[in-house]
Amino acid sequence: MIKLLGASLIIFASLKWGYDSILMLKRRTDLLSEFIASLNIMSGEICVSMVPMSDVLERLSVSGGQFVRPFYKKVLNSMERLGAESFSDIWKDGISELCLLNENEKKIILDMGEVLGRFDINKQGETIHYAEIRLTKALEDAMEKRKSDTKVYGAFSAAAGLLTVIILI
Amino acid sequence: MNEMRKEKYEGAVRLLPFHSRQYAMEIDEKLASQVEEFRLRTGKPVSALINGREYSIGKDNVTINDLNTLIELSTGASAYSCREQLKNGFVTAAGGYRIGVCGTVARGVDDIVGYTMFSSANIRIPSEISGVSDEPLKYIFQKGFGSVLIVSPPGLGKTTLLRDMAASLSDGRLDGVKRRVAICDERGELAATYKGEAQLYVGKCTDVLDMCPKDKGINMLLRAMNPEIIVVDEITDERDSEAILRANSCGVYLAASAHGSGIEDILRRPAYKKLVDNHVFSYVINIKKESNKRKYIVSEVGGECLD
Known part of the structure; x- marks a missing residue:
């Protein structure tokens, strides 16, 4: 009975690891697509309506996707440090909320923060659009990776659990 | 230094580069109360x-980065949303501070599109002196209310007087009668509107049309806001005069200001001569500075004068 319980626990833990890994892949793609959608809103607010940055951040921190909201919220809350810190530093600081992204994707968002809020409206639009293109490419890669890795993680977690149980028995 | 002035001064210091803030805070309080502007020039x-x-x-010398930070701070990292203001060489920050900028201008096909680089800036500390218009207005009420033109050389407080006059008439401070005052604030100096709210007190019954050219703004106010008094700062050209004449013919009183040493100086310029010839203004207030004190000389156009 104890052996059966142990085996079930091992298989469950192994499957849970597989499930978490698959969930991580899903969350990463969700975050990327939410971020791209938020850039779309940001572009309209800044380039067409010329809405002040704090209002744009407020809107995105409330109505943005669930994975991007913490990022915009952190940047918005840090806006009171403006003057002691530059906006690009505040933006950079907020990126810590996007831990599911890889270094390359974080760099795309970081680069964008160097230009956001400046005078030239065309440059704002170009920068947001460029980031959108680069993140869309990153999203495509992430989708590919998710597709292939989901099967691998699923099969591997089940096999690893069974194999451990067999070895231990 | 009174509390309000102190608050304004400290607000201006917070806009300065980090390396200069401490020095600005260490200035003797009496001297600090007289600071009109801070000026920042690269190098x-x-x-x-x-x-x-x-x-x-x-x-420490000011750097280009300091100027960029000043613009970033005063616009709340939204310089793009203050594009029209910046194209005219200034931006209004929270608290009513007017940041004038200078640098390398970027030109489009037929207009200035902005700046490629900033080289200097000034932070103008707004001055609100409640009651400064009481004496001139008392005299005007005594003689019979009419339109007023304030004349003085730059820096003597035309805008401060005009703002207090707007607040006083709007609140009915002297006679208890609240009047609908409309301000056409082309350069954002009278009310210093920031995010839709006047940063400087202009009265409870005052409507502010911000950043709008005076000739168009006066017409818009006439059509939309049904004002009793229209307040405009610094009439400069014939189009402004035409709009003022129209407002006057609609029975609206005007309070305006103009650069000049006195009424004789003003009459030499066609834009003002037309207004005086058409009896638009009943009173001219001339501001003069004598032994560091401002003196308001109210003259009835074509009549007597109060010193």
């Missing part, structure tokens, strides 16, 4: 404008 230390003269603050 030079920050200076304070006191009674028309500049005095350096601190030792």
Whole structure:
């Protein structure tokens, strides 16, 4: 009975690891697509309506996707440090909320923060659009990776659990 | 230094580069109360404008980065949303501070599109002196209310007087009668509107049309807001005069200001001569500075004068 319980626990833990890994892949793609959608809103607010940055951040921190909201919220809350810190530093600081992204994707968002809020409206639009293109490419890669890795993680977690149980028995 | 002035001064210091803030806070309080502007020029230390003269603050030189930070801070990292203001060479920050900028201009096909680089800036500390218009207005009420033109050379307080006059008439401070006052604030100096809210007190019954050219703005106010008094700062050209004439013919009183040494100086310019010839203004207030004190001389156009 104890052996059966142990085996079930091992298989469950192994499957849970597989499930978490698959969930991580899903969350990463969700975050990327939410971020791209938020850039779309940001572009309209800044380039067409010329809405002040704090209002744009407020809107995105409330109505943005669930994975991007913490990022915009952190940047918005840090806006009171403006003057002691530059906006690009505040933006950079907020990126810590996007831990599911890889270094390359974080760099795309970081680069964008160097230009956001400046005078030239065309440059704002170009920068947001460029980031959108680069993140869309990153999203495509992430989708590919998710597709292939989901099967691998699923099969591997089940096999690893069974194999451990067999070895231990 | 009174509390309000102190608050305004400290607010201006917070806009300065980090390296100069401490020095600005260490200035003697009496001297600090007289600071009209801070001036920032790349490669030079920050200076304070006191009674028309500049005095350096601190030792560190201002950098381009400091100027970019100033614009970022005063626009809340939204310089793009202040594009129209910046194209005219200034931006209004929270608290009513007017940041004038200078640098390399970027030109489009037929207009200035902005700046490629900033080289200097000034932070003008707004001055709100409640009651400064009481004496001139008392005289005007005594004689019979009419439109007023304030004339003085730059820096003597035309805008401060005009703002207090707007607040006084709007609140009915002297006679208890609240009047609908509309301000056409083309350069954002009278009310210093920031995010839709006047940063300087202009009265409870005052509507502010911000950043709108005076000739168009006066017509818009006439059509939309049904004002009793229209307030405009610095009439400059014939189009402004035409709009003022139209407003006057609609039975609206005007309170306006103009650069000049006196009424004789004003009459030499066609834009003003037309207004005086058409009896638009009943009173002219001339501001003069004598032994560091401002003096308001109210003259009835074509009549007597109160010194």
